[in-house]
Amino acid sequence: MNWLDSVLEILKYTIPIAVVFAFIYFILNNYLEENFKLRSLDLKLQNQQSITPVRMQAYERVVVYLERIAVSNMIMRIHKTGMSSKLLHAEMIKSIRSEYDHNIAQQIYMSNAAWELVKSAKEEMIKLVNTAAHKVNDNADGVELCKVLLDVTMNVEKLPTQIALDYVKKEIRQSF
Secondary structure (H helix, E strand, O other): OOOOHHHHHHHHHHHHHHHHHHHHHHHHHHHHHHHHHHHHHHHHHHHHHHHHHHHHHHHHHHHHHHHHHHHHHHHHOOOOOOOEEHHHHHHHHHHHHHHHHHHHHHHOOEEEEEHHHHHHHHHHHHHHHHHHHOOOOOOEEEEHHHHHHHHHHHHHOOOOOHHHHHHHHHHHHHHO
């Protein structure tokens, strides 16, 4: 036997081993990739199941905020008999800002566009209350401010709170 026969004898054993090893490697690699994909998908579903209720609560809180800063709701909630327009004005602005501050973390769970509309609604409602307050004498009764606010809102086609509310509701429907 010469060296060529020795090499052929070695190849007779190593080639089948190499083919079997390659086959096992590809099968095992595909199995591990599929297993990884399934685990990743399972993890995403678990995360989604735990985050979805929190996101829904965030949207609910923002909807409540937008409803609470609507002029008619603020009047019903804040105005007390005998309240001056100056005090009513201050309480309305305080309510809009404090409730916004209380709900500011909800932006984490909302789209940037939705949160920008919420912020814009807050600013526009503050402007609306300030504008109405400037039309009323500081010594006037709170009822006068309520009348001016209601008149101003009647002349607006769609209030900023309603625009934001419509967008948030649309986003909720698309997300869930």
